[in-house]
Amino acid sequence: MMNKILSVENVEKYYGSKGNVVKALDLISFDVFKGEFVGVMGPSGSGKTTLLNTIATIDEVSSGSIYIDNKDLTKITTKDIAKFRRENLGFIFQDFNLLDTLTIQENIALALTINRYKKSEIDAKVRKVASELGIEEILSKYPYETSGGQKQRCACARALITNPKIILADEPTGALDSRSAQLLIEMISGLNKQLGATILMVTHDSFTASYCDRILFIKDGKIFTELVKGANTRKQFFNQILDVVALLGGDIRDVR
Incomplete structure (x- = not known):
């Protein structure tokens, strides 16, 4: 039996006040299972980012429930939310969000440091994840001393370090050129395939989504439709994605 990591149940999100209410999420329900790599696509303004923000505990739902590892996020108190986020969620952002005043090692270790892990344990975990992502030689450098690709690897390492239940990736290739974007999505795919990370990724890009x-x-x-890769090759899946993008109006970036 597959282990359900994320369960979104009848989630609604409204913005605005009486007389000017916008319904950003309209009774959305879906599950993500352990080890899955799930993408979320849709035109601008469709609710993708709002959905990700509610799962990330950055935004509150208007109604419905979101469960991560059977814990209802809508019931967590404001006092406990930051701790829950640090211990259960990993994040990969479009612009890396590294702190320039910290070394690569310190950036990767930040969540563990905040959670007061022992220094020896932190060092061992950082070395392990840095080795998996091939960035051991830059741990003592600062972000401004590293390349864009190395920053990406650092961001992936930071997302992995706490062994989160799920990694949330928000347009991770959005600000990159084609070559860097391909390297990053192959790396994120590697986190999923080789390390078993469960990933939910919002993207505009059909190539990345494939x-x-x-x-x-x-x-x-609302959920318009769902595509499952199954036994298809990545190229076949890419073409299926393009077909749905065309149905949705084609205002998602679909050409690389």
Whole structure:
């Protein structure tokens, strides 16, 4: 039996006040299982980022429930939310979000440091994840001394370090050129395939999405359709994604 990591149940999200209410999410329900790499796509304004923000505990739902490893996020107190986020969620952002005043090692270790792990344990965990991502030689450098690709690897290492239940990736290739974007999505795919990380990724990019096991397409705050890669090659899956993008109006970046 597959282990359910994330369960989104009848989630609604409204913005605005009486007389001017916008429904950003409209009764969305889906599950993500352990070891899955799931993509979320949809036109601008479809609700993708709102959905990710509610799962990330950055935004609150108006109604419905979100469970991570059977814990209802909507029931966690404000006092406990930061701790829950540090211990259960990993994040990969479009612009890396590294702290320039910390070394690469300190950036990767930040969540463990905040959670007061022993220094010896932190060092061992950082070395292990740095080795897996091939960045051992830059641990003592600062972000400004490293390349874009090395910063990406650092961001992936930081997302992995706490062994999170799920990694949330928000347009991770959005600010990169084609070559860097391909290297990053291959790295994220590697986290999933080789290390068993469970990943939910919002993306506009069909090429990036073709690395996923499954894509949820969102339109007007609702799930429009779902594509499962199954036995298809990545190229076949890419073409299927393009077909759905065309149906949705083609205003997602679909050409690389």
